Amino acid sequence: MSVLVNKDTRVLVQGMGKTGSFHTDKAIAYGTNVVGAVHPSKAGQTAHFEGDTDHSGVRGRADLYSVDVPIFRTVREAVEATGANATVVYVPPPFAADAIMEAAEAGVPLIITITEGIPVADMVLAKRYLDGKDVRLVGPNCPGVITPEECKIGIMPGYIHTPGKIGVVSRSGTLTYEAVHQLTLNGLGQTTAIGIGGDPVNGTNFVDALTAFNADPETEGVIMIGEIGGTAEEDAAEWIKANMTKPVAAFIAGTSAPAGKRMGHAGAIISGGKGTAAAKIEALESAGVVMAPTPTDMGSAMLEALGR
């Protein structure tokens, strides 16, 4: 079991440009079922992907792949033709929010947005468009979602992941890889790893991800990786205190960050004394979360949480 994506997920790619093609190739190599793409200027063509799979030791997997992905003009056409039930957005920033709304309108239940640099106002509008629709948005500005050895949607390196019992949810890309790597070194595999992204306006938040992991029978514990800015971690702490039945470990990046500066991510800023790492750490600790004091201790913090 897993959350959000699995071997039955039928993936659409919105934006089959250079970046979209590069990562679609890696996703197919990983075994992801990519069923179609939307790219108006290439509509009617097929994109061909072939090569060696990147984990050919997996049972039941061939060593080579050769896949043709049909390209469509609109999401609606693509969904009608392919039955896609998830989409990944690589569309450039000025057009990405519209791509999200188009996918929602076409009834795609899971929209994973990788694009970095979407104007905040566009995301505010897109989120309003999604209100009341049965749609889950992940991202933007995130590495994506992976269920090890089943489905990889996004830009994360597939090979570092191992199937297992831990749910991973994070605002940062490379820190997620770091956490996954440490979990694997500590003998802990992952059910699903969800990158929720570093933007101030995003879809899935910590509480959504924790809710999903809490309900997933295979997930035995969760590691969450937060950072300065906003109050998503504090909200998560409150939710954990009231609802979480599984052990949680966490790391918060930015204890040394100065106030008023955006630390790379658009959402990583301490403003008006709000969004500090100290406040987040305190809230999580009071909710019984095991905190990793440094980024090197994420794996051991998860082990400790499981042992409690």
Next chain:
Amino acid sequence: MKIHEYQAKALMKERGIPVPEGVVASTVDEAVAAVRPLIESTGNSVVVVKSQIHAGGRGKGRFKEHPDLGGVTVVLEGIQGGIEAAESRVRELATQMIGSTLVTIQTGEEGKVVNRLYVEQGIDIATELYLSVLLDRSTSRNIVMASTEGGTEIEVVAEETPEKIIKEEIDPGFGLTDFQAKRIAYGLGFEGDAFKNGVVFLKNLTAFAVDMDTDLVEINPLVVTTDGMVMALDGKMAFEENALYRHPDVLELRDATEEDAAELEAKEYGLSFISLDGSIGCMVNGAGLAMATMDIIKYVGGEPANFLDVGGGAEKDQIVAAFKLITEDRNVKGIFVNIFGGIMRCDVIANGVVAAVEEVGLDVPLVVRLEGTNVEIGKQIIDKSELNVVSATDMRDGAVKIVELTK
């Protein structure tokens, strides 16, 4: 991106949002020349001389060179002595202010050099209020925040008297509705002409904020004049970086002298860089990992000199540029390269580091931690290069080693 008060007021004026009359001056003579037309056209003998820097707290701020002089100074001499007296006081003030360094609670100890002044008409104020439009991250909507506590920092009001803060959420599909604008106007105690003017002001300002993709518009104080006008006496604006591409006119308002030169240079290479006060330079891929690297350096007793994210697709040129930025900082006594290769391969980083050291030179210790995609090839490249590089097994090991080496 922040802009100056005089620029913010010009933008508001264009949109029919009332602001006092004013003239921007970058020389003493320009400042003096502004006085007569201001007093004659407004009939008010008072003018205000305001330092233009990208930082708040200017009124309470003081100049390093003139410890008794505030960054915003009201010139009352015109009331008794007429225009000439006002002019001679403005000459005195401008001579002291232009080129001097203003230190406020937001500039840090080093302060900021004042290159421009804004000479503004005096206003007969009845009440001072607070108004801002900003993003509420928890609802993913812009909100209007208002308070009767004008002149006070909103953070202080929020802490001490939160019941005095009025909030209205802006639905992106409709903008601020009339009834919401009225609700704020009632809450601020507007009456008569001020009520009508206030509702128009609120509607125009929120429409402006949404159309112009601002991160923040803060009017503190918003004033009601003795004749019922509602006016922005100050104007602080920041524009959202991701949306600047659709506002070329705003982009032209960028004042590079207000920004960190290294940070601007980094931007040109697609690097995300922030200068800090410590002695250990960092080069990392990914914003979260870059922050975490700073954290762990501090945790083991060091001080980071910078935040630097080379991004997920850095090539050799960017790594060389990153190295130059780090080594240009004279406080840097050692460098820690921390890479978790995902899509970014460790061998590309390793080749980049070797090329950068050959091109830029290296006279401080360098610790490199590589993990992830092609890590073995990356390590071989570093080993073969015969560079004076210390390898680290993980992040903590790397942080401990660079802190030891720079002691």
